[in-house]
Amino acid sequence: MPKYEHDGRIYEVDEDGFLQEPDLWNETVARDFAASEDVPEMTDAHWVVVNYLRNYYLQFGIAPMVRKVVKETGFKLTQIYELFPSGPAKGACKVAGLPKPTGCV
């Protein structure tokens, strides 16, 4: 099982670097994973996206569709990519501690 380490804290992750146990998530975990996704600092705007994803996941057990993220957070999709350069699925979901979204090619 691959590991991800930041500031001495070690997490079990999958091969794409997603947290293996979503229950372990907290704000410190989010900041640690942000460092792996080209997010140098978690601003209020970052937290809006991350908290939305987190709450949706806790309520429904899956990641929301992109359109919902855009609608509910009020950010345009391009703004979300400015916040999370690797995008909502890879970047923001990873920081929010969600399991890897099941996508397709």
Next chain:
Amino acid sequence: MPEDQPKPTPLLDELETGPWPSFVTEIKRAAENNPASADLLGLLERSYQDRKGHWKHGGIVGVRGYGSGVIGRYNDIPDEFPNVAQFHTLRVNHPSGWFYTSDALRTLADIWERHGSGLTNLHGATGDIILLGARTDQLEATFQDLTAAGFDLGGSGSAMRTPSCCVGQARCEWACFDTMKFCNNLTQAYQDEMHRPPFPYKFKVKASGCPNDCVAAIARADLSIIGIWKDDIRQDDAAVAEYAAAGLDIARDVCARCPGQCMEWTGAHLTIDNRDCKRCMHCINVMPKALRPGVERGAAILIGAKAPIVQGALLSSVLVPFVPEAEIEATVRELLARIWEFWDEYGKNRERIGELIQRVGMAAFLDGIGLEPRPEMVAFPRDNPFVFFQKEDTK
């Protein structure tokens, strides 16, 4: 792990025995210089032995600023095949009509030998240049080199996929509009939709210059733009007579095979009742010197095809029977805006537009995008005795 002798691959070797070029032969050649290709052969041989694929499903990798263009690939026995533990695919946007200079191809090949396995697939089903086999730590560097050479990544995931088109007017006299220009303009216009997936699922746009449909848009594109003419087939009687003199059985091989049954050959003269012509191209394909598409040219726009992945296959339905050449691009862009709005609002996760139309009904879809129903949208418009009226129409 140094390998002096390649491992035996008896099952894969079978695939080299037929009369056709074999991808196994090509991968073996690549394996002489590249350990990833050697492991790829080993992994595939193992898949044949075990009768199961050893690629894991999914994987999320990418480059900065893009949510598509790279498809993550990992194998499930990485300890045995470490050189293909990460074997990601890059989709690279192809030029309209797949025209390259040899210099461009060499540049691509050089970039890919520097950063990846060197294996390519020209071209994938979307039309993109497919680069097979990158490690995660090479993705960003590959992307930088590609963009420096003038290339960009294509679409993947729930995005607008890289638009593709037939060679059109560059090589083909039958093309009823400039497919290459259309394809390029569309690609430039929808960079956001291609690189940053915004939709419920994939969306493919393909353009063919005539109903021969060389990119098979009608069977697989969510939106197909197919060149067509509105007036009569142009006919050269002297050339028709030449075909007959050369032994072509016009009655049997042309008229009898016309799906509109609109052609008659008297033995000396060919007549076409163009009102019943279905624009199938058969007669033109058989007698290209004698018959040509008309001069009032444009395109038909169709919607909703897909190959079977989540659900079964669908063929396209007509959305706009004819749009003049000069108005094709503006019409398509207006339609795309309305279609995407509807799909985004009502589409379920991983539901193609054709499946959504099946679920809600074509009438509701047309109403949603503000188009009037027309007889051309129905396969057999004169055959159905049942007429459904909306409530407000009956007052």
